[in-house]
Amino acid sequence: MINITLPDGSVRQYESGVSAMDIALSISEGLARNVISAKVDGEVWDTDRSIEKDSAVQLLTWRDDEGKNTFWHSSAHLMAEALQSLYPGIKFTIGPAIERGFYYDVDPGEHKISSEDFKKIEDKMLELARQKNTFERKEVSKAEALAFYKGNEYKEELINDLEDGTITFYTQGDFTDLCRGPHIPQTGIIKAVKLMNVAGAYWRGDENNAQLTRIYGVSFPKQKELTAYLHLLEEAKKRDHRKLGAELELFMFSEKVGAGLPIWLPKGTALRTRLEDFLKNEQIKRGYKPVITPHIAKKELYVTSGHYEKYGEDSFQPIMTPREGEEFLLKPMNCPHHCEIYGHRPRSYKELPLRIAEFGTVYRYEQSGELHGLSRVRGFTQDDAHLFCTPDQLKDEFLGVLDLTRHVLSKMGFEDFTAQISLRDPNNPDKYIGSKENWDNAERAIIEATEEVGLKTTQVEGEAAFYGPKLDFMVRDALGRSWQLGTIQVDYNLPERFELEYIGSDNQGHRPVMIHRAPFGSMERFISVLIEHCAGKFPLWLAPEQFAVLPISDRFNDYAKTIEETLAPFDIRGIIDDRSEKVNRKIRDAEVRKIPFMLIVGEKEAAEGKVSVRKQGEGDVGVMTIEEFKDYFQKQL
RNA sequence: GCUGUUGUAGCAUAAGGGUAUUGCACCUGACUUGUAAUCAGGAGAUUGUGGGUUCAAAUCCCUCCAACAGCUCCA
Numbered sequence: 001m002i003n004i005t006l007p008d009g010s011v012r013q014y015e016s017g018v019s020a021m022d023i024a025l026s027i028s029e030g031l032a033r034n035v036i037s038a039k040v041d042g043e044v045w046d047t048d049r050s051i052e053k054d055s056a057v058q059l060l061t062w063r064d065d066e067g068k069n070t071f072w073h074s075s076a077h078l079m080a081e082a083l084q085s086l087y088p089g090i091k092f093t094i095g096p097a098i099e100r101g102f103y104y105d106v107d108p109g110e111h112k113i114s115s116e117d118f119k120k121i122e123d124k125m126l127e128l129a130r131q132k133n134t135f136e137r138k139e140v141s142k143a144e145a146l147a148f149y150k151g152n153e154y155k156e157e158l159i160n161d162l163e164d165g166t167i168t169f170y171t172q173g174d175f176t177d178l179c180r181g182p183h184i185p186q187t188g189i190i191k192a193v194k195l196m197n198v199a200g201a202y203w204r205g206d207e208n209n210a211q212l213t214r215i216y217g218v219s220f221p222k223q224k225e226l227t228a229y230l231h232l233l234e235e236a237k238k239r240d241h242r243k244l245g246a247e248l249e250l251f252m253f254s255e256k257v258g259a260g261l262p263i264w265l266p267k268g269t270a271l272r273t274r275l276e277d278f279l280k281n282e283q284i285k286r287g288y289k290p291v292i293t294p295h296i297a298k299k300e301l302y303v304t305s306g307h308y309e310k311y312g313e314d315s316f317q318p319i320m321t322p323r324e325g326e327e328f329l330l331k332p333m334n335c336p337h338h339c340e341i342y343g344h345r346p347r348s349y350k351e352l353p354l355r356i357a358e359f360g361t362v363y364r365y366e367q368s369g370e371l372h373g374l375s376r377v378r379g380f381t382q383d384d385a386h387l388f389c390t391p392d393q394l395k396d397e398f399l400g401v402l403d404l405t406r407h408v409l410s411k412m413g414f415e416d417f418t419a420q421i422s423l424r425d426p427n428n429p430d431k432y433i434g435s436k437e438n439w440d441n442a443e444r445a446i447i448e449a450t451e452e453v454g455l456k457t458t459q460v461e462g463e464a465a466f467y468g469p470k471l472d473f474m475v476r477d478a479l480g481r482s483w484q485l486g487t488i489q490v491d492y493n494l495p496e497r498f499e500l501e502y503i504g505s506d507n508q509g510h511r512p513v514m515i516h517r518a519p520f521g522s523m524e525r526f527i528s529v530l531i532e533h534c535a536g537k538f539p540l541w542l543a544p545e546q547f548a549v550l551p552i553s554d555r556f557n558d559y560a561k562t563i564e565e566t567l568a569p570f571d572i573r574g575i576i577d578d579r580s581e582k583v584n585r586k587i588r589d590a591e592v593r594k595i596p597f598m599l600i601v602g603e604k605e606a607a608e609g610k611v612s613v614r615k616q617g618e619g620d621v622g623v624m625t626i627e628e629f630k631d632y633f634q635k636q637l
Numbered sequence: 638g639c640u641g642u643u644g645u646a647g648c649a650u651a652a653g654g655g656u657a658u659u660g661c662a663c664c665u666g667a668c669u670u671g672u673a674a675u676c677a678g679g680a681g682a683u684u685g686u687g688g689g690u691u692c693a694a695a696u697c698c699c700u701c702c703a704a705c706a707g708c709u710c711c712a
Contacts (some may be wrong), residue, residue, distance in 0.1 A: 199707035200640045207639050207709075214707070242704095246648080255685075255703055311712060333712055367638055367710060368703090376711090465712085516712095553669040580669075588673035602671060612672080620672060 005056040014051075021047040021185060024059050034061045034221075036189070037070040037182045044070065046137060046182040062221050072097035074135065074172075074184040075125075075193065075219035076104050081175035082124035083215075087111040092177065093154040093203060093212055101218030105201055107154065108213050118195040121215075125193045132188035133173040137181060140167050145178060154203060192226035193219040236479055241531035242373040248536055248594065250527075250544075251374065260371040260378035262524060267544035270573075272523055274542050276359055279383055279408060279519065286404060288357040288385055293337035295361060299327040304497055305336040316365050334360035335491070335516060338386040339498040342512070347502040352512065353389035353397055359523070360384050374528035381523045387515040388500070391438060394490070394513055395445035398471075401488050402453050405473060405519040409485075412530060413539055416476040418456040420484075421446055423469050425462030432466055434492030438513070442490045443469050467493030473519075477533040485526055486519040537594050537616065541637050547574035548595045549611075550586040552602030554578060559606040563599060566626050572633055574599075591616060597633065 001013045004023060014023065020038030024031045024047070038045050039058040044066050051057070060067035076095035079102070083090055087108060095104030106113075113121075140148075142164040149155035155178055159167065170179045172187055184190070196216040203209035220226045237243075245251050250268030257263060264272060280290065299318055302308035311332065318327035331337065338356045347354070361381045370376055387397050409417060423443055424432055432439065446469055450457045457471075464470060468490035474482045491514040494500075501509040520526035530538070540546060547567070549560040557578045564576055574595070577586045583600060590598045598614040605611055605623065612623045613632070624632060 197706065198641090201708055202640080205708065211640065211708095216707090253703090259703065305712095307712065314710085315712095335712090362712090364712075369638065369640095369708080370710070371704090550672090552671055555669070582668095582670050582675060583672060584670085585674055586672095591673055598672080600672065604671090614672060 002051065003054045004051070005054075007056075007058045016052050017050040019048045019050060020045060020057060020059060023057060027059075031059065031061075035059045036061055036064075036067040036184050039066060044182050046135065047185045048134075049137065049182075069097045070182055071184055071190070071221070072102040072219060074187070075190055075217065076102040077135070077170065077172060077175065077177055077179070077183065078125050078128060078187055078190060078193075078219075079121065079195075079215065079217055080104050080106075080177060081128050081173055082121050083113075084175055085128075086117075086121060086124060087113070091152045091154060094158070095177075098216075101196065101216060103214050103216045105203070105212040105214045107210065113198060113213055113215065115195075115198060122193050122195055125190075128173055129187040129190045129193075131173060132186045134186045135181075135183035136171045137183075138169045138171065139165075140169050141165075142167060145169070148176070149178070189221050190219050191221055192223045193217060194226055194230070232479060236481070236532070239479070239532045239535045240373075241375070241528040244531050244536040245374065245528075248544075250531070258378070259368060260366060260376070262374055262377055262379070268527075270544040271538065271542055272527060275520070275523065275527070276383070278411070280357075280359075282404060282408060283355075283357050283385065286355075286400060287353075288355040290357050291338070291341055293331075293334065293341075293358060293360065295331055295363075296328040297331055297337065299329055301336045301340070302329055302332075305339070305494060306497055307332060307336070314365060316363055330363040331360070332362050332364050334358055334362065334382065334384045335386055335494055335514070336498075338384075339494055339500060339514075342386075342388050343498055343500050347388075347500075347512075349390060349502050349504045349510070352502060353387050353393050355385055355387045357385035374524040377524050380525070383518050383520045383523065383526075385517055387517065388495070388502075388512040389515070390502070390504075390510070391441055391513055394442055394515070395449050397515055398445055398449035398488065399452065401515070401517045401519075402449055402455065405486050405488075406453070406455075408519050409473075409475060411539075412542075413534060414475045414477070418458070418474050418476075418482075419450060420463075420472045420474060421450065421457050421459045421469065422463035422465075422472070423459055423461050424464050428462070432464070433496065434468065438492055439469070442492075442513070446471055446488075446490075465489065467491050475529070477529060478535070479532075483529045485521045485529065487517065487521060489516040490514075491516055537596075540596050540633075543594075543596050544573075545575050545593070545595050546572055546633070547597040547599055548586070548590040548593075549574065549576045549599045549601060550583055550590065551576070551578060552583055552600065554580060556601050556603075556606050559601055560599075563601065563611060563626055567630060567633075570630055570634070572630065587614065597629075599629070 002016050004012050004014055021032060021035065024035040035047055037060045038047055039060060040051060041055050060070065062068060062071060073096060076097065080092055080095055083106060089109045090111060091107040091109065093105040093107065095102065142159060145159045145167050146156060149159065158178060168179065168181060169176050170181055170183055194217060196218060199214050200211050201214040203212055218229065248267060249265050250271065251262050251264050254263060296319060299308060315332055316330050318329055320327060341356055342354065359381050361379060363379045366376055366378050389397050424439060470487060470489035472484050473486040474484050476482050495511050495514050500512055502512050504510045549563050551557050551560045560576045560578065564574060577590065587598060594616060596616050599611040600614060601611055610623050610625050611629050613621045613629060615621050
């Protein structure tokens, strides 16, 4: 008998050789139906694999990420099986599960696979799934494996990189694949499949290699889940900030101005300015000092900072002065300028922490294929600040930034956030600048600070920059998608390079620690997420146009004007739709433009000094005086 | 940057060798309107750019630019 420890800590005894499926069956039939794979001592296994010794076992279902992973990986095999029967001679390479579904890279030979073939492939997959084939695991020798894949240079290459004795094949139905596993109990649990798109991909991601056809798909254990997923995609498409940005006239791009250089239109500027002012005020309350620095700087600045050496070639190239031939660079970041501000006179420890803030516009040469709406651009404005402090102050500064970021994001309607903490790679200590003590201190400060404020975090070793550990905020939007926004980074490098110092109470010079931080990340990226999060229906305080006065006929245009003038001093902004149109029409247009309040005015309202209020998306909320509307409005801010 | 797809009026679309369709938006006129699109008329396009093939190119070929989907990259 062996002891099996379950996740709840309970220990059960089973015969040696028991499988995860046996364990599931011993618990409940429902669980057995839903189990996909199992984690055995930290490793994900097939459900029919024999467990020979005392182990910790976690049964994985569709609810677990690892369960989904197994499910999708098996789906990739199922797709391959379908492809094999539809396209004889097709060569398979790799077919992993991804965040949302799976793909398989194939060399289709003389066949051509396009999205028009999806239906056919999906049908075949479902047909094969209904056969409820099991996945048979088989250990093979390297020689056998190579013999099996004779003529498939991709698999041969993969096999040659593997160690003899560790190679396994999996077979379901007529399809056998080189695979580490694990797999689902049988294909029948795949109830719904949808191929998403085809794309070219190079063998091993190298453009010098052969181009393969990559087919992306998703699959689900229930048809209903597929339907829900497709709805989500549709909703995401509707909310696409590129589409809404154009429709709501927030921003534009111009081929003449250049790719990746967003142009903010009046309404987008109104929105963005509100956001910036809000954050600026919060920062001033928290002791930040706003500064303004130029958009270009001499190349030497970036030679000092080290950025030129690291990124110079991949940046916009220098701008030259006509006479002297001096070289200037468009600034790719604000920190070197802020280091100059810190260093322009001697600093006392009494001045620290010094928090220098700037909405600094920076320019980076992003690869053309990487540009995407507002989320990936070549010119953008960071809500940047650099905090210079003593090592002892690091944790308090972190707490302050965490508090600010959470405050700011929740004001925007983002309530669900987590953070990723990037730490050193313990196996590679030489990669990093700064003393071990400083790193230990900084990493501890980040971890403790996040624990103190109760922020959910994941820690990833080896993801830290060479100059310091960092924390990245992830927010979950209304559609459940995660976005990386703000960031906090500790930097030991720049203070060193700029030889920054402060005089301590011991009258000695000391090196300050620098923290880069940006709660939004960049205005562009943040606003792209915000647009999609709220589907263009911005929180009232941010809406570029908060109300539209809709006169019933042009006899009431003058009255409409007095409404606008009455509200303006209270910082309630809006427009008057004085076109010679029917109210129905004006309402529709205001609804489509997502204007939060419609104030309909006609004979009665004009006579009584009132407005008939309609709320966007909700409808009529009643008649009130202008004064009452003002209060009603302000209550909703 | 690489691979593929696409580029027709402000937006969305039709025409796949014979100088361009329709709807919305826009302008003009009529209507003076009560909670999601009033009616009629008008104007707007050297079909992304430059070149080539052809008697003739939105349409076929090439260059460049841009967008989209992947890949690669990201201070």
